[in-house]
Amino acid sequence: MVKQTVALFLMAVVLLRPSCGEGSGMQSWKKYFFDGQEFREGALSSGPSVYQRDGYLPMIQTGNEAPREDKLPPGTGGAVVFCHIQSAGGKLQNHGGYIPLAGAAVEIRNGDRMMALRADANGYFVIALPAGEYELRLQGVRRKMRVETGKTTFVTVRTGKRMVD
Amino acid sequence: MIRNPRWIFFFFALLSLTPCDASAAGLDDYYLGRFDSQYVSHERTALAIAAPEDGLKERCLTPLHRGLRRDWSKLSSDTQKILAKHLAKPALSGQEAAPFISAEGHFAIHYTASGNDAPPPADANGNRVPDWVETVASVFEFVYSRETGSFGYSPAPTLSGRPYDVYLQDLAGRSEYGYSESDTPVTPDSNSYTSFIVIDNDFANHLYAPYTGLKGLQLSAAHEYHHAIQYGYNYLFDIWYAEATSTWIEDELYDSINQIYNYLPAYLRNSTLSLDTPVSLSTGGGYGRWIFNRHLAERYGAGIIKVVWERLKTLSSPDGADIPMLPIIDDVLRSNGSSLGSDFLSFTKKLYVRDWTSHTDEIANIHTVLPVADYSSYPVMAAAFPTPSVTLPHNAFAYVTFTPSATAPQDLVLTLGTNNGTTAVAFKKDTGGMITEYPLNPGAGTITISGFNTPGTAEVALLISNTGISDGRTTNFTADSPALPPPSNGGSSSSGGGGCFIATAAYGSYLHHKVLILREFRDRHLLTNAPGRILVALYYHLSPPLADVIARHDLLRSGCRILLTPVVIAAEYHSLTVLLLLTVFCVLTGMFLAPRLKSSCRQPPLGK
Numbered sequence: 001m002v003k004q005t006v007a008l009f010l011m012a013v014v015l016l017r018p019s020c021g022e023g024s025g026m027q028s029w030k031k032y033f034f035d036g037q038e039f040r041e042g043a044l045s046s047g048p049s050v051y052q053r054d055g056y057l058p059m060i061q062t063g064n065e066a067p068r069e070d071k072l073p074p075g076t077g078g079a080v081v082f083c084h085i086q087s088a089g090g091k092l093q094n095h096g097g098y099i100p101l102a103g104a105a106v107e108i109r110n111g112d113r114m115m116a117l118r119a120d121a122n123g124y125f126v127i128a129l130p131a132g133e134y135e136l137r138l139q140g141v142r143r144k145m146r147v148e149t150g151k152t153t154f155v156t157v158r159t160g161k162r163m164v165d
Numbered sequence: 166m167i168r169n170p171r172w173i174f175f176f177f178a179l180l181s182l183t184p185c186d187a188s189a190a191g192l193d194d195y196y197l198g199r200f201d202s203q204y205v206s207h208e209r210t211a212l213a214i215a216a217p218e219d220g221l222k223e224r225c226l227t228p229l230h231r232g233l234r235r236d237w238s239k240l241s242s243d244t245q246k247i248l249a250k251h252l253a254k255p256a257l258s259g260q261e262a263a264p265f266i267s268a269e270g271h272f273a274i275h276y277t278a279s280g281n282d283a284p285p286p287a288d289a290n291g292n293r294v295p296d297w298v299e300t301v302a303s304v305f306e307f308v309y310s311r312e313t314g315s316f317g318y319s320p321a322p323t324l325s326g327r328p329y330d331v332y333l334q335d336l337a338g339r340s341e342y343g344y345s346e347s348d349t350p351v352t353p354d355s356n357s358y359t360s361f362i363v364i365d366n367d368f369a370n371h372l373y374a375p376y377t378g379l380k381g382l383q384l385s386a387a388h389e390y391h392h393a394i395q396y397g398y399n400y401l402f403d404i405w406y407a408e409a410t411s412t413w414i415e416d417e418l419y420d421s422i423n424q425i426y427n428y429l430p431a432y433l434r435n436s437t438l439s440l441d442t443p444v445s446l447s448t449g450g451g452y453g454r455w456i457f458n459r460h461l462a463e464r465y466g467a468g469i470i471k472v473v474w475e476r477l478k479t480l481s482s483p484d485g486a487d488i489p490m491l492p493i494i495d496d497v498l499r500s501n502g503s504s505l506g507s508d509f510l511s512f513t514k515k516l517y518v519r520d521w522t523s524h525t526d527e528i529a530n531i532h533t534v535l536p537v538a539d540y541s542s543y544p545v546m547a548a549a550f551p552t553p554s555v556t557l558p559h560n561a562f563a564y565v566t567f568t569p570s571a572t573a574p575q576d577l578v579l580t581l582g583t584n585n586g587t588t589a590v591a592f593k594k595d596t597g598g599m600i601t602e603y604p605l606n607p608g609a610g611t612i613t614i615s616g617f618n619t620p621g622t623a624e625v626a627l628l629i630s631n632t633g634i635s636d637g638r639t640t641n642f643t644a645d646s647p648a649l650p651p652p653s654n655g656g657s658s659s660s661g662g663g664g665c666f667i668a669t670a671a672y673g674s675y676l677h678h679k680v681l682i683l684r685e686f687r688d689r690h691l692l693t694n695a696p697g698r699i700l701v702a703l704y705y706h707l708s709p710p711l712a713d714v715i716a717r718h719d720l721l722r723s724g725c726r727i728l729l730t731p732v733v734i735a736a737e738y739h740s741l742t743v744l745l746l747l748t749v750f751c752v753l754t755g756m757f758l759a760p761r762l763k764s765s766c767r768q769p770p771l772g773k
Contacts (some may be wrong), residue, residue: 069397083344088404089444091452092340092372096444128339140350140358158485160347161400163392163407165385 029053029067032154033081036098038155048122050080052145052152077147081106081155083123083138086161097162100124101125106157107137108145177334193244201293241487255334256364265294266328267302271309271320273328274302276366280700281335284366295606298333301382305331308386311418312394312757317471321393322351322359329393330361337370343385349399356481360396362389380422387411387418398478403490405441410450411459416524417467428453433516439636440509440560441491456531460512461494463522465501473497489559491634505560506632510588513562513630518600536564536626543572544646557587557631567625567644569618574645577617577625581610584642586633589603592626593617625663667708670717671725679733686736695708 032039032050043049044114051059051067058078060069072078084102090096100123108115110132119125129147139159147153258280264273276298277283278306281670284297289317320466323329343364351357363374368381377385391411395402416425432449435442461469475513476493495505515521517534545553545567555563567577569654581589591603591612603612614625691697715721 016265036426089344089451090340090446091342094446097339140354140356142354143485161396161404161413162344162346163389163404165342165346165388165408165410 012054027110029056032080034084034098034143034156036086036096038156039082048124050124050154052078052080054152055150057128058126058152060126061118061123062122072128072150075149076130077131077149078152079124079127079145079147079155080152081119081127081136081145081157082160083119083157084159085160085162087164089164090156091165095162098158101138101159101164104138104157104159110136175677183569193241196240198242240483254330254361255282255332257332257334264328264330265298268445269306269309270327272302272305272331274305274331274333275293276333277713278583282333282366284333285369300379301331301333301364304379304382304386305329305390305663308390308418312387312391312414316414316417316467318391318394318474319397321390322357322397324349324351324359329390332361332363333366334363336363336365337372341365341366342371342373342381343389345389345396351397355479356399356401358396358400360393360547362393364389376424377593380419380424383419384415384422384424387415395474396751398474399480399488401480401482401486401488402474402477403441403487404444404495405451405454406473406490409442409454409458410474412452412471413455413462416527418723420524423527423530424508425452425455426532429456429532430535433455433532435515435558436535436562436564437555438561439558441489457509457512458525459506459521460515461498461540464503464508464511469497469501482529506586509562510630510632513628514590514592514602517564517626517628518602534564534626538567539566539568540644541568541570541573543570543574543644545642545644546646547641547643553643554639554641554724555639557629558636558638559634560633562628565627565629565642567617567627568623569624573618575616575618576616577644579612579614579625579627579642579644580646581605581612581642583629583638583639586631586632586635587638587640589640589642590628590630590631592628594623594626596623597621600621603709667711667715667725668729670728671722679729682728682733682736 002021029051030041030053031043032041033044033047034040039050046062047074048060048062053067055071056068056070056078058080060080061067083104083106084098084100087095087097089098100121101119102121102123104119104123105119106119106125107149108117108127108129110129117125117127131147131149134145134147136145136155136157138157141157143155143157145155147151226699232522256276257275259277259282260279261277264275266273276295278286278295287296289296290299309320312318321329343362345360345362347358349359349360360581364385365381368377368379368385371377373381388411391414393408395407395410405450412425416423428446428449430449430453431445431447432453435448435450438450439449440454442448442450448454458470473490473494476497477488477490480488480493482488491505497650498504498508516531519528519531519533521528521531529642538553539554540549540553542549550756553565557563557564567573567579579591583589589612590655591614593601593614593616595601595604600695603614605612612627616622617625621639627642629640629642663733687697691700715725
């Protein structure tokens, strides 16, 4: 009886996991959010989520609607870049977190080729790139980024800190 | 420009993320073009482009920022979204007056004369500058002279040597005294950043009591300007030490304000968390750890704190992560003939003995240590409550006290079993406040305190200090009983500030991220209130035997993970989720059990 009860509970847990089962078109998509340090699977109650699915261009969305299914072009991988300033401290209340860099202009370099992108109002951009090694530059910050065919790479670019007291 | 046809795929992504408004009017075009040119040179739309290798082109951005702020309302909403980051420096509630330059020319005080952000308008000397603005300027000049002059820190860098920007803004509604924010690298690819400071416009709100007015200004100026100095040294500083240093220096500059002592109880309540635990008011992380700097300053002179920051200045981080400060502190102390471990032990002793040599008239403000357990019934054996065992992460400590009672032995013998890296020492305090230190007999693993059960003895305090860099170091102890509690499972699970026994057993590792979530939940929501602490103490008392069984059976571990799932989800996401899960679980369990209970009720009693 214990095993059956556990099995039932397991089914309930699986069915109610927040990262799946929210719509028929989202069965294979995984949701991620930035927790202030790194991307984690799951979603915040508010704010944008990153939808990731192998072979598809990742999407940044704030709602729960099914993401648009844009297949990655052959030989490319997806990249999600998030630009922000870290916020820390708080003598009166905790102000730990991050401030998105809306409209940040990011350079992407690969050998002698270079391009520039703007982050959206939430500090994100997504892009499909040929597999390979890249360098991101934003203000004085540089980040290495490895793109693999059909996969999604998550990169966070922190350009500074706000120390709140 | 684009030789590889595959780069055409960039369009695929780029077309979906071009917030630029192609029909933006003249002002939009002007600001978009000027700000774009700071980092890259490209067309209005975000297509693949080539850019010059050199980074910043325009060194002085202040006029451009001012213009952007002035014309903000005239820009289209799309342009505002794009350029919002350039308004990180605050836009004040009214027209900004000409910045007031401090007497020595080191600071530009930005303020407005209208709206919520306006400082008190009184202008006793009739120079059309509010007196408060002049006070702010003079306070910052004093802070500058002390921090860069007396203490010898390099001034906070500014572009082209311009005055440092300080903004006055109403921050009470945001529950902030002030903040400092990194701005731009001093040179391309440098870790030395310029910054700016925003402080409350008057510190008049009751929120700041009893540090309203001048006191609030003084402690904020001292604190924030040191952050500005830190950005100049290396913006990849470890945040806990940045707060510990900025807090420490407040009292070095303004000795009579004494706000810093308010942060000590949280640290001493959470001494079982590491010295470099993340910044938090509830755990004393960062702010409360300032007292370690006072210990270092007393032992080596205040200059040693500067040496630590200067050492950080020479370091870089290939992945852009913050640079941990504890190894740097250790390095600096070793070059002074000591080590972090050695000084951490002497620091934790000093917290009990209270033999501080500076600010001696303020020693009473330093909260006494807060023991994790107190025993008055003897012998203290393995089954005692609280469990006579402490597990500590790196650079953490715990005090355990023993008070004389009718069952107390004449001489108290403490028997300890410790891991490497953990040091134990006992103190006997008499009723007159005299303290005697009793070292550990390393061969026997005992500390013998003679004359414990005598009228003159107030208490015995056992200090267990993890002076090493490894986490999960367990020390078991008994009092007046030679038998030690059974050793814990290698120190990977813990009590008293460590991990969660059952979760660690279920997930197989103290470092599993779900265990981390539960630990964070415990530290933030349970250890911060009395009922929560009782719950945690009970959990640590009852769970070790269960955890041992769970850890040995895969099926139990799997089951445990399932049962813990709603708790982890609740801790991680939202409590509503767990309510939903528990409801479903209860309904399903009820549906499953109800028919069986009914049928069992219908069965005739046995023997009939």
